Amino acid sequence: MxxxxxxxxxxxxxxxxxxxxxxxxxxxxxxxxxxxxxxxxxxxxxxxxxxxxxxxxxxxxxxxxxxxxxxxxxxxxxxxxxxxxxxxxxxxxCPHVKKAQISAKLLVEEGYHVVIIGEREHPEVKSIFEWSNGQAEIIETTAEADALKTWAKLGIVCQTTFSGGKFREIVTHLVEKSREIKVLRTICTATDQRQAAAMELAANVDVMLVIGGKNSANTTRLAQLCAKQCKTYHIETADELQPGWFDKIEKIGITAGASTPDWIIKEVYKKCQNR
Ligand code: SF4
Structure with a gap:
C-alpha cells in the first residue's frame, strides 16, 4: 500500500x-x-x-x-x-488575523457597514466582530447575504480560514447590496494551500486520512472536502486507525489541519506504512 x-x-x-x-x-x-x-x-x-x-x-x-x-x-x-x-x-x-481585526475596525471608522463572512461561533470571528466595535454583521451563507439590507457603503472582511470558493459565492450575492463595496479578502493562504493540496490528493487515492482535532474547524472542513472525492476518515491520533479501513486499498492519502502537530502526523504515517 x-x-x-x-x-x-x-x-x-x-x-x-x-x-x-x-x-x-x-x-x-x-x-x-x-x-x-x-x-x-x-x-x-x-x-x-x-x-x-x-x-x-x-x-x-x-x-x-x-x-x-x-x-x-x-x-x-x-x-x-x-x-x-x-x-x-x-x-x-496571528498577523493575518490581526489584519482582519484592524481591517474591520478601519472600515467602521471610514463609515462602512461591515460584514464579516465566517462562522458566527468561531473565536476568530468573534474577535473580528469585537474589533468592529460590535457593529459588524456576521454572515455565513448566501441566504443570509440575500437577506441583508442595502447600505450606502458596505465593507466586507472574511474569517481567515473560510473556504475561498464559498467566500466568492457569498460576495457575488452581496454586490447588489450597495453602490460602494470594499471587499478585503482576508483569507490566509495556509487554508487555501491545505485545501487545494488535500483535494488534489483525495482525487488520486482510495482513502484519505484527515488528522486533527475533532473541534478544529479547519480540519473538519478538510475532511468534508476530501469526502467529496473518496472515502475519508477524520482522526485525532494514530490509535483511531482501524484495520478494516485498509482492506483492498492501494493508495492512502494523508492530510492534516493547520493545528495538527508534526509528531501526530508522523505517528499516523508510520503506522500506515507498517501495515
Ligand atoms: S490559518 Fe494559521 S496562518 Fe492562517 S490565519 Fe489562521 S493561524 Fe494564521
Whole structure:
C-alpha cells in the first residue's frame, strides 16, 4: 500500500508562531496561561501544560501572571481587562488575523457597514466582530447575504480560514447590496494551500486520512472536502486507525489541519506504512 502525504499539511505559520511564543513564556509555577486552548488540538494543549503553559477560559481565573493571547485573537476589551487586572500580556495573535481585526475596525471608522463572512461561533470571528466595535454583521451563507439590507457603503472582511470558493459565492450575492463595496479578502493562504493540496490528493487515492482535532474547524472542513472525492476518515491520533479501513486499498492519502502537530502526523504515517 502506498502512503502519500499532501503537499501542504499540518501547522501553519500562525500556529507555529503562537506555540513558539507560548513556549518562550512558559512558567514553572503555572501562571503563564493562554486564554482558551492555544489551538484546537487536545494533544498539543496537554503537552504545553506539562511544559508550563496552562490554559484558562476566563481572565478572572488568573490572579497574577501572564495571559497569552492565542492565534485566533481577542477583542480590544480583553487587553483592557488584562491590564486592569495587572496581568502581563503576550500577544500571539496571528498577523493575518490581526489584519482582519484592524481591517474591520478601519472600515467602521471610514463609515462602512461591515460584514464579516465566517462562522458566527468561531473565536476568530468573534474577535473580528469585537474589533468592529460590535457593529459588524456576521454572515455565513448566501441566504443570509440575500437577506441583508442595502447600505450606502458596505465593507466586507472574511474569517481567515473560510473556504475561498464559498467566500466568492457569498460576495457575488452581496454586490447588489450597495453602490460602494470594499471587499478585503482576508483569507490566509495556509487554508487555501491545505485545501487545494488535500483535494488534489483525495482525487488520486482510495482513502484519505484527515488528522486533527475533532473541534478544529479547519480540519473538519478538510475532511468534508476530501469526502467529496473518496472515502475519508477524520482522526485525532494514530490509535483511531482501524484495520478494516485498509482492506483492498492501494493508495492512502494523508492530510492534516493547520493545528495538527508534526509528531501526530508522523505517528499516523508510520503506522500506515507498517501495515
Ligand atoms: S490559518 Fe492562517 S490565519 Fe489562521 S493561524 Fe494559521 S496562518 Fe494564521
Amino acid at each position: 502506498e502512503v502519500i502525504l499532501a503537499d501542504y499539511l499540518g501547522f501553519c505559520y500562525g500556529v507555529k508562531r503562537a506555540i513558539t511564543i507560548a513556549r518562550e513564556n512558559a512558567s514553572a509555577d503555572g501562571t503563564a496561561c493562554t486564554l482558551g486552548p492555544i489551538i484546537h488540538n487536545p494533544q498539543m494543549v496537554e503537552r504545553l501544560k506539562r511544559e508550563g503553559v496552562g490554559s484558562v477560559d476566563r481572565l478572572d481565573e488568573l490572579r497574577h501572571g501572564t495571559v497569552i493571547i492565542r492565534s485566533h485573537g481577542v477583542g480590544p476589551q480583553v487587553y483592557d481587562e488584562a491590564e486592569r487586572r495587572g496581568l502581563g500580556i503576550v500577544d500571539a495573535t
